[in-house]
Amino acid sequence: xxxxxxxxxxxxxxxxxxxxxxxxxxxxxxxxxxxxxxxxxxxxxxxxxxxxxxxxxxxxxxxxxxxxxxxxxxxxxxxxxxxxxxxxxxxxxxxxxxxxxxxxxxxxxxxxxxxxxxxxxxxxxxxxxxxxxxxxxxxxxxxxxxxxxxxxxxxxxxxxxxxxxxxxxxxxxxxxxxxxxxxxxxxxxxxxxxxxxxxxxxxxxxxxxxxxxxxxxxxxxxxxxxxxxxxxxxxxxxxxxxxxxxxxxxxxxxxxxxxxxxxxxxxxxxxxxxxxxxxxxxxxxxxxxxxxxxxxxxxxxxxxxxxxx
Amino acid sequence: xxxxxxxxxxxxxxxxxxxxxxxxxxxxxxxxxxxxxxxxxxxxxxxxxxxxxxxxxxxxxxxxxxxxxxxxxxxxxxxxxxxxxxxxxxxxxxxxxxxxxxxxxxxxxxxxxxxxxxxxxxxxxxxxxxxxxxxxxxxxxxxxxxx
Numbered sequence: 086x087x088x089x090x091x092x093x094x095x096x097x098x099x100x101x102x103x104x105x106x107x108x109x110x111x112x113x114x115x116x117x118x119x120x121x122x123x124x125x126x127x128x129x130x131x132x133x134x135x136x137x138x139x140x141x142x143x144x145x146x147x148x149x150x151x152x153x154x155x156x157x158x159x160x161x162x163x164x165x166x167x168x169x170x171x172x173x174x175x176x177x178x179x180x181x182x183x184x185x186x187x188x189x190x191x192x193x194x195x196x197x198x199x200x201x202x203x204x205x206x207x208x209x210x211x212x213x214x215x216x217x218x219x220x221x222x223x224x225x226x227x228x229x230x231x232x233x234x235x236x237x238x239x240x241x242x243x244x245x246x247x248x249x250x251x252x253x254x255x256x257x258x259x260x261x262x263x264x265x266x267x268x269x270x271x272x273x274x275x276x277x278x279x280x281x282x283x284x285x286x287x288x289x290x291x292x293x294x295x296x297x298x299x300x301x302x303x304x305x306x307x308x309x310x311x312x313x314x315x316x317x318x319x320x321x322x323x324x325x326x327x328x329x330x331x332x333x334x335x336x337x338x339x340x341x342x343x344x345x346x347x348x349x350x351x352x353x354x355x356x357x358x359x360x361x362x363x364x365x366x367x368x369x370x371x372x373x374x375x376x377x378x379x380x381x382x383x384x385x386x387x388x389x390x391x392x393x394x
Numbered sequence: 395x396x397x398x399x400x401x402x403x404x405x406x407x408x409x410x411x412x413x414x415x416x417x418x419x420x421x422x423x424x425x426x427x428x429x430x431x432x433x434x435x436x437x438x439x440x441x442x443x444x445x446x447x448x449x450x451x452x453x454x455x456x457x458x459x460x461x462x463x464x465x466x467x468x469x470x471x472x473x474x475x476x477x478x479x480x481x482x483x484x485x486x487x488x489x490x491x492x493x494x495x496x497x498x499x500x501x502x503x504x505x506x507x508x509x510x511x512x513x514x515x516x517x518x519x520x521x522x523x524x525x526x527x528x529x530x531x532x533x534x535x536x537x538x539x540x541x
Contacts, residue, residue, distance in 0.1 A: 115474040147506065374468075
């Protein structure tokens with residue numbers, strides 16, 4: 086067993102009398118100025134994200150319906166299938182892996198192992214870039230294919246049970262002659278044609294795993310609820326959804342993007358021997374590591390509120 | 395620094411962290427797919443008590459993941475108590491912000507629903523003698539003079 090301590094960078098503070106900590110001899114928190122300031126920056130950043138996520142929660146609670154995540158986030162690259170939450174699980178794993186490689190880089194830094202630091206930081210940069218690419222795919226699908234924008238949300242949910250109608254007002258029929266019905270809380274996507282809503286796309290639970298079913302116009306008739314018997318047009322979902330999704334995942338993605346940039350800069354510096362000359366256990370790697378774990382931490386909560394709840 | 399880990403112990407912790415975070419994420423997604431009725435036909439927890447349990451479970455898993463990342467990946471477990479408190483205590487104040495704003499959001503929702511219902515109501519003229527110009531507001535028996 087190697088007896089090398091991973092914490093030896095802090096050993097200079099080891100034998101300080103506790104009462105001396107506030108006397109200016111050493112940092113009262115036993116950590117360097119840079120690390121403490123990184124922690125307080127992360128506290129302030131946590132408040133910014135909390136503000137966004139609380140706004141999301143408050144607006145969601147104020148709406149009678151909200152788009153269902155497993156219906157909205159169900160596409161997967163190169164596969165024409167309805168796979169709820171699978172792609173975003175992949176994205177989550179990418180971030181977990183990049184967090185793990187970051188911890189390894191910090192540990193190799195404590196051992197003053199320059200090659201190890203560069204190797205593990207390179208894997209972390211790759212993980213961050215993969216996450217950004219995945220997010221680009223997700224955004225592209227939502228914007229180009231599903232027509233979600235910051236002011237428009239075609240993902241809605243029925244507020245009561247009912248039946249789909251043909252353009253002439255008669256009840257629409259399935260291939261086997263039964264009426265095309267929907268149920269309360271069932272999700273639909275309004276299909277857009279030349280910028281105008283032209284029909285509905287939905288997942289029929291009776292045809293499990295067989296993808297989506299469509300309906301050519303927006304006309305529906307409710308059979309239960311406050312509007313029973315009335316003919317309506319299926320409405321767009323809560324408008325706030327698009328703005329909240331793009332701002333919050335965008336702000337997180339911006340953190341990932343700047344993280345990747347700084348990781349790359351610090352990786353190049355480490356490779357050039359700059360931090361080895363400082364002989365402080367690669368503290369710069371430790372600081373960018375704190376930031377990078379924070380980005381993963383925020384994703385835990387973005388994943389919770391946007392995709393799981 | 396409270397604890398000294400050997401290099402091997404530190405590497406083992408990283409591996410354990412990877413397994414733990416990965417396992418929790420997989421459990422979360424499987425439970426989410428089950429609760430939303432994607433795994434077993436006819437079984438879902440999207441309403442009522444089951445939904446409540448589901449949400450608490452997801453929040454609990456996420457808080458545990460956050461705890462593990464902060465305390466072991468970010469080494470908070472090995473920091474001086476003063477630093478730990480000065481970082482975590484301000485963040486705990488957010489619990490009240492969450493309660494207050496979610497309750498406010500529900501109130502916006504109820505107000506909006508109330509306004510929608512009132513907009514669809516129609517007043518009826520009151521009947522009987524001396525009721526010229528009086529109307530009955532739906533849901534009440536009161537006769538009021540409008541305009």
